[in-house]
Amino acid sequence: MKDLSINVCGVKFPNPFMLSSSAVSNTAEMIARGFEKGFGGVSYKSLGRPTMNPSPRMHAYSYGSKRLVGLQNVEQITDRPIEDNLSDIRWLKKHYPDNVVMVSIMGFSKEQWRELAVMVEDTGADMIELNFSCPHMSVEGAGMKVGQAFELVREFTHIVRESVKIPIFAKLTANVTDITEPAMYAKQGGADGITAINTVRGLTGIGLDDFVPYPNIFGKGAISGYSGHCIKPISLKCIVELAKKKELGLPLAGCGGIETWIDAVEFLLAGASLVQMTTSVIKYGQRVVEDMIEGLSYYMEEKGFNKIEEIVGKALPNICETSEFDLSRQGVANYDLDRCIGCGRCYIACHDTGADAIQWDSEKRRPILDEDKCFSCMICSFVCPVSDPPLITFKEVKGKKVYLPPPAK
Amino acid sequence: MTKKEFGYSERGFELFQAINEADRCLLCYDAPCTKACPADVDPAKFIRKLRLKNIKGAIKTVKENNILGGICGIVCPVDKLCEEACANTEIDRPIEIGKIQSFLIEYGWQIGFNPITRAKEKNIKVAVVGSGPAGLTCAAELSKEGYDVTVFEENDKPGGVLRYGIPRFKLDEDFLDREIQDVLSLGVKIKCNFPLKEKGSIENLLNEGFKAVFVGCGLTEPYKADIPGANLKNVTTAREFLRAFNTNEKTVEMVRNKNVAIIGGGSVAMNVGVTCKLLKANRVYCIALESMEELPADRADLHEAIDNCVIIKPQSQVKEIIGKDGVVTGVRGSEVELIEPGVFTPSNIKEIPGTDFSLQVDMVIFAIGSGPSPEIKDALPSVKFNERGLIEVDEKTLETSIKGIYAGGDIANGPGLVVEAVRDGKKAARSIIKFLNEEIQ
Numbered sequence: 001m002k003d004l005s006i007n008v009c010g011v012k013f014p015n016p017f018m019l020s021s022s023a024v025s026n027t028a029e030m031i032a033r034g035f036e037k038g039f040g041g042v043s044y045k046s047l048g049r050p051t052m053n054p055s056p057r058m059h060a061y062s063y064g065s066k067r068l069v070g071l072q073n074v075e076q077i078t079d080r081p082i083e084d085n086l087s088d089i090r091w092l093k094k095h096y097p098d099n100v101v102m103v104s105i106m107g108f109s110k111e112q113w114r115e116l117a118v119m120v121e122d123t124g125a126d127m128i129e130l131n132f133s134c135p136h137m138s139v140e141g142a143g144m145k146v147g148q149a150f151e152l153v154r155e156f157t158h159i160v161r162e163s164v165k166i167p168i169f170a171k172l173t174a175n176v177t178d179i180t181e182p183a184m185y186a187k188q189g190g191a192d193g194i195t196a197i198n199t200v201r202g203l204t205g206i207g208l209d210d211f212v213p214y215p216n217i218f219g220k221g222a223i224s225g226y227s228g229h230c231i232k233p234i235s236l237k238c239i240v241e242l243a244k245k246k247e248l249g250l251p252l253a254g255c256g257g258i259e260t261w262i263d264a265v266e267f268l269l270a271g272a273s274l275v276q277m278t279t280s281v282i283k284y285g286q287r288v289v290e291d292m293i294e295g296l297s298y299y300m301e302e303k304g305f306n307k308i309e310e311i312v313g314k315a316l317p318n319i320c321e322t323s324e325f326d327l328s329r330q331g332v333a334n335y336d337l338d339r340c341i342g343c344g345r346c347y348i349a350c351h352d353t354g355a356d357a358i359q360w361d362s363e364k365r366r367p368i369l370d371e372d373k374c375f376s377c378m379i380c381s382f383v384c385p386v387s388d389p390p391l392i393t394f395k396e397v398k399g400k401k402v403y404l405p406p407p408a409k
Numbered sequence: 410m411t412k413k414e415f416g417y418s419e420r421g422f423e424l425f426q427a428i429n430e431a432d433r434c435l436l437c438y439d440a441p442c443t444k445a446c447p448a449d450v451d452p453a454k455f456i457r458k459l460r461l462k463n464i465k466g467a468i469k470t471v472k473e474n475n476i477l478g479g480i481c482g483i484v485c486p487v488d489k490l491c492e493e494a495c496a497n498t499e500i501d502r503p504i505e506i507g508k509i510q511s512f513l514i515e516y517g518w519q520i521g522f523n524p525i526t527r528a529k530e531k532n533i534k535v536a537v538v539g540s541g542p543a544g545l546t547c548a549a550e551l552s553k554e555g556y557d558v559t560v561f562e563e564n565d566k567p568g569g570v571l572r573y574g575i576p577r578f579k580l581d582e583d584f585l586d587r588e589i590q591d592v593l594s595l596g597v598k599i600k601c602n603f604p605l606k607e608k609g610s611i612e613n614l615l616n617e618g619f620k621a622v623f624v625g626c627g628l629t630e631p632y633k634a635d636i637p638g639a640n641l642k643n644v645t646t647a648r649e650f651l652r653a654f655n656t657n658e659k660t661v662e663m664v665r666n667k668n669v670a671i672i673g674g675g676s677v678a679m680n681v682g683v684t685c686k687l688l689k690a691n692r693v694y695c696i697a698l699e700s701m702e703e704l705p706a707d708r709a710d711l712h713e714a715i716d717n718c719v720i721i722k723p724q725s726q727v728k729e730i731i732g733k734d735g736v737v738t739g740v741r742g743s744e745v746e747l748i749e750p751g752v753f754t755p756s757n758i759k760e761i762p763g764t765d766f767s768l769q770v771d772m773v774i775f776a777i778g779s780g781p782s783p784e785i786k787d788a789l790p791s792v793k794f795n796e797r798g799l800i801e802v803d804e805k806t807l808e809t810s811i812k813g814i815y816a817g818g819d820i821a822n823g824p825g826l827v828v829e830a831v832r833d834g835k836k837a838a839r840s841i842i843k844f845l846n847e848e849i850q
Binding site: 064341343345347385386 | 428429432433435436437438439441460496497499500
């Protein structure tokens, strides 16, 4: 097994995998079980002012036979008494000194940000995470509303920075035009790192009989935090944006849709040093981390990496603006027809949505591709069921001219 | 006995299972499953509709294309039709099309959705002879168009082979009754206990106010091999046996703890074998001329028989049924091979010396098919029959040699599938509608 440890802001993490601040980090006993399973750290569920949760508080988003590809929730910050939580955090640090306990806080006034930070530092917690990003707080002036008012991000970060010595991560929302802006404000306020992202504002559906959105809370629903594997493309791009922002230069904790070691590696490649997760734990249980640890370790072995740091940000040089592409090189879809099963999905796709470059041989039940017409949208390969290995792959054709469909006759 | 009473039946799909199954479908272009369906039920379309959560649309597709769609989903040999054609077979297992199809129909009943409606009343009478799958389908198709259809059925309940020839553990009687109800709800009248066997009785319908007649009376005369002992007590046929099983509780006692020899290697033979085992028969043999690979039974039916410990004796011929005091006590036979491969006629069969066998059995059941009822020629004296005793029809229109009289299903084709009878019912209905439109103009 490879050494998966990583040092972030002077704190040593046994591995980059963390339970994020949410339902999965609600109590010490639950978190302790997560540590036993292999999680390197936790972002303890946000402390703040007393609150109550709506009932029910979550709704699963499913796709076809795939259950829970996304999750909408209206859960609030912790509803447990502050003393109980502080006691739990102390208990965790006492029993799991090698695991990292980051504690999320959410103040509702300058004074409260200070008080919460000081109380957390007193417990012996390793780090503080500032929740500027919960998209569904039932009171104004907190959560995402702060994350969208950049001056407040700087101000509250600054207050916490003045009050405690332990490292501070600011957890940001993707519900802004450019996530690097609030990140810069957080840095100016004294943040040591950025966690991105919290849940994305979404609505998973509306009841067709009662016209009430999900989750249906006694006849009412609300736009609220949407998470899970389906938001990975959004969270991954946020990490890339933050990592490529040279002026920022802070360590990043990636969060949003991480379910397998492959997702985790992608976040590391994109520049994150830590990865946090909730929805995958909700979906599969804490045991997901076993497969992340093993998967990551085998990957490092295969690729010859010895430290996590060697992976962090490795993809960034290859991530550019769309204007930087080399348009002089073109290609086509390349068919391995020996393995074709004759479903004709490529034909439908190309005919209805692509270059109309395929003719259908109904006798043999095989596609006949006109390579001159193919403009390599590759949609055919996305719908082809023979995917392991893919029957349809991209192939560069030297000197290929881009096909432009002629006007209708 | 119903499927449930046997504790036997494979469970059908629930909605989420059906949608999950539809989720596996590749949604082929010019789909092979659809091409493989004799009755044009269009599985590709109803599966796509289900996949896109258009559940009512999916039910409508099945029901519009096949008024007996639920039954066909259960009894069709899908492994030789749509599911064999399924492109998914090449990368995985085929989509369970039959199960999806019968689910959709049952689900429609559950939610009270009936997609089939009747057109404006036409006040034109059409007669249908026989209420098997061909007759019921033809009647329903005509009734949808507003014709006044009367079905004449010789038995006391409608359904024909569906009721009397398919064991209950395969097709639940409640399910059958419910789907026949769909036909009746279109305004079709079924007159049971109404045999048409007298001289000219079917042809005369044209003189009794009916403008057209469809004959779908099936093959009702079961064959017995002409071997010594065939007339002993406890020698019966699959048809008589299944009829007794489906209608008479006492059948249970007939085979309990007995040894049974079934002669035949088709699906019916296998079904009878399983039925005997379910009725607690002791040893049950299926004795067939064909080799194991050549058995005409559906693979599913064959496996079901094997799973139920039916003993299959392929490449074997029963030469004599032995009896004592007029009652069966055993069979004698020998193993055989074919002189010319693939031809299963008695003259092409050669005994293998030294392979004689004898089995102690208490009952012999012939499952070697059925022929036309001897009275059908009397009932249709002017209609042309072929050398097999089947009604001659125009392949395209299913019209017989007599204008206005049509025939389809087994009585025209010889032994076939339920879904092929459905196809004929649809085809004949289209021809009858065309004929009547032309007649009126």
